[in-house]
């Protein structure tokens with residue numbers, strides 16, 4: 469067992485107790501089995517230094533670690549977002565969220581990922597998954613820094629699984645705010661392992677309704693932004 473795994477085990481026991489830790493372990497078994505079932509490659513984590521990006525991007529990025537099948541399915545089932553929508557995973561890694569979202573009737577799922585290495589794996593995973601399942605959901609992978617991704621007006625569900633630091637989170641959420649100003653619509657922001665949830669909340673200001681969920685030891689914060697007067701103008705950029 470590596471030092472990182474030991475540290476994770478300690479953190480898990482401290483935060484979730486024995487039951488939470490056992491559920492987490494079981495969730496990893498499900499994830500491993502899920503890859504075997506669909507012949508995909510999503511399970512193995514990738515350190516920031518191995519993403520194939522420059523030092524400046526590395527300084528703001530988190531490593532690749534996939535969302536887990538059971539907690540994410542529970543979240544999407546609970547939220548019951550109407551079918552036919554477009555979901556964007558900002559920092560999609562190997563595309564796990566896109567593949568799982570396909571089970572929930574999204575018309576199109578778009579993954580934005582800064583790492584060229586992971587983009588290639590994500591594209592292969594999408595192709596393999598489509599071959600296996602014949603899913604009608606369309607997959608798009610865009611290699612880009614999430615800060616530069618041109619948000620489209622048809623995007624209504626945004627997903628983040630602890631992809632980057634607070635500075636990048638703020639810039640990305642501000643861009644979402646600007647896109648809402650361009651085309652008023654209801655949106656959902658699903659944030660897994662939401663360590664910068666306060667940044668999201670402050671950047672969205674009063675316009676969002678926030679809910680917290682924990683499934684099998686995995687925390688999610690969900691922000692629902694309804695179209696309305698609070699979105700009359702995008703919030704001014706902060707000084708940083």
Ligand SMILES: C[S@@+](CC[C@H](N)C(=O)[O-])C[C@H]1O[C@@H](n2cnc3c(N)ncnc32)[C@H](O)[C@@H]1O
Nearest residue numbers: 529532533534535559560561582613614629631
């Ligand atoms: C914790 S992983 C989450 C992967 C995926 N969303 C999931 O839930 O399975 C975070 C991902 O964000 C990517 N990332 C980090 N900084 C980024 C940036 N500025 N723009 C786009 N992707 C970024 C990393 O390369 C990594 O793949």
